[in-house]
Amino acid sequence: MGSKALSSFLKQNLDDLKSKGLYNEINILEGANGAIIKIDGKELVNLSSNNYLGFATNNAMIEKSIEATKKYGVGAGAVRTINGTLEIHRQLEKRIAEFKHTESAIAFQSGFNCNAGAIQAVMNKKDAILSDALNHASIIDGCKLSGAKILRYKHNDMNDLRARAKEAKESGLYEKIMVISDGVFSMDGDVVDLPGMVKVAEEFDLITYIDDAHGSGVMGNGAGTVKHFGLSDKVDFQIGTLSKAIGVVGGYVAGSKDLIDWLKVRARPFLFSTSLTPAASAACIEAFDIMTKSPEIVEKVWENGRYLKKGLKGLGFDIGHSETPITPCIIGDENLTQKFSKRLYEEGVYAKSIVFPTVPLGTGRVRNMPTAAHTKEMLDKALSIYEKIGKELGII
Numbered sequence: 001m002g003s004k005a006l007s008s009f010l011k012q013n014l015d016d017l018k019s020k021g022l023y024n025e026i027n028i029l030e031g032a033n034g035a036i037i038k039i040d041g042k043e044l045v046n047l048s049s050n051n052y053l054g055f056a057t058n059n060a061m062i063e064k065s066i067e068a069t070k071k072y073g074v075g076a077g078a079v080r081t082i083n084g085t086l087e088i089h090r091q092l093e094k095r096i097a098e099f100k101h102t103e104s105a106i107a108f109q110s111g112f113n114c115n116a117g118a119i120q121a122v123m124n125k126k127d128a129i130l131s132d133a134l135n136h137a138s139i140i141d142g143c144k145l146s147g148a149k150i151l152r153y154k155h156n157d158m159n160d161l162r163a164r165a166k167e168a169k170e171s172g173l174y175e176k177i178m179v180i181s182d183g184v185f186s187m188d189g190d191v192v193d194l195p196g197m198v199k200v201a202e203e204f205d206l207i208t209y210i211d212d213a214h215g216s217g218v219m220g221n222g223a224g225t226v227k228h229f230g231l232s233d234k235v236d237f238q239i240g241t242l243s244k245a246i247g248v249v250g251g252y253v254a255g256s257k258d259l260i261d262w263l264k265v266r267a268r269p270f271l272f273s274t275s276l277t278p279a280a281s282a283a284c285i286e287a288f289d290i291m292t293k294s295p296e297i298v299e300k301v302w303e304n305g306r307y308l309k310k311g312l313k314g315l316g317f318d319i320g321h322s323e324t325p326i327t328p329c330i331i332g333d334e335n336l337t338q339k340f341s342k343r344l345y346e347e348g349v350y351a352k353s354i355v356f357p358t359v360p361l362g363t364g365r366v367r368n369m370p371t372a373a374h375t376k377e378m379l380d381k382a383l384s385i386y387e388k389i390g391k392e393l394g395i396i
């Protein structure tokens, strides 16, 4: 039955992961991914979703997605460049460009696909890409697909970036040089030093690329990290996802009209993969409308973030140096981190442990992502469980 080489490869590697305790058993949610989730019949305060604004279960967005499904059907029927571009896609892209204050925007099926398509549409083997050491996996893959030389610089260290940019420029080896970074880093919740980066970019004529998956809907009154710094006209590529704060699925690139026109003829996931569903597109448009009309929703996730941070810090946990609602609790030892997360689960908090190789060895952590949908009571419940387990395991 099937290839022997494959079955022995799979068995050996799965057994290896399981014996080292590194095999991730995936939890199944019995309902929506809201502030409270249900797993195996058990209700838990959910601190692990990226659903920052609670939009995954927003009623107005659900209604719009039903309306769009009735009007346009369940699927787009083709890739965008053949005849899968529906009026609702055009409306979504127009709405995104307005919201981001850019000339134009292009929507993809995911944030991952943006990076798989946009980088290689402009960079090639004659070029170089300066990439932050902690960039997201989809950025790393997107850089690889381009064939450009990848030069890693120290995390958010603009002196190191400058030194490497200078070296790359003076080597004369490259036609174009790009600098690429997350806007908000998901494991620590820190924010890119964008003013510093833009200064280096101007000095060496670098193409600037910010993937703001965790910043859009959260930073800059929802419009993202670039808007937060007031640098919308200095960043060439602004990537966002529709799958995190926006609560649906999809991604986008916002930028100049020429850039977006080029991506529409060269970004491979746009050309060779069927477009976003009408339901997803309509729900996203509604999400941008809600953020515009009700800015207090964005304020709420910050308020909850501050509350949780203050509570955890007050209990004596090491919460790192987050500048956003993302709040890590750094435990250190990998086994202790996993035990801590497991005990939280048993007591009623879902906060997944994150250990090496996702974060450096010895910096194991439980990462908390409060959302606008959490109430004070839910956060208080989580904090009292944190206190109990923290003391029980001698962490605080």
Ligand SMILES: *Cc1c(COP(=O)(O)O)cnc(C)c1O
Binding pocket: 110, 111, 112, 113, 136, 138, 139, 182, 186, 211, 212, 213, 214, 241, 242, 243, 244, 249, 250, 251
């Ligand atoms: C989550 C994430 C993505 C992927 O976004 P999806 O829309 O879920 O595919 C891309 N880039 C960064 C920085 C992310 O954090």
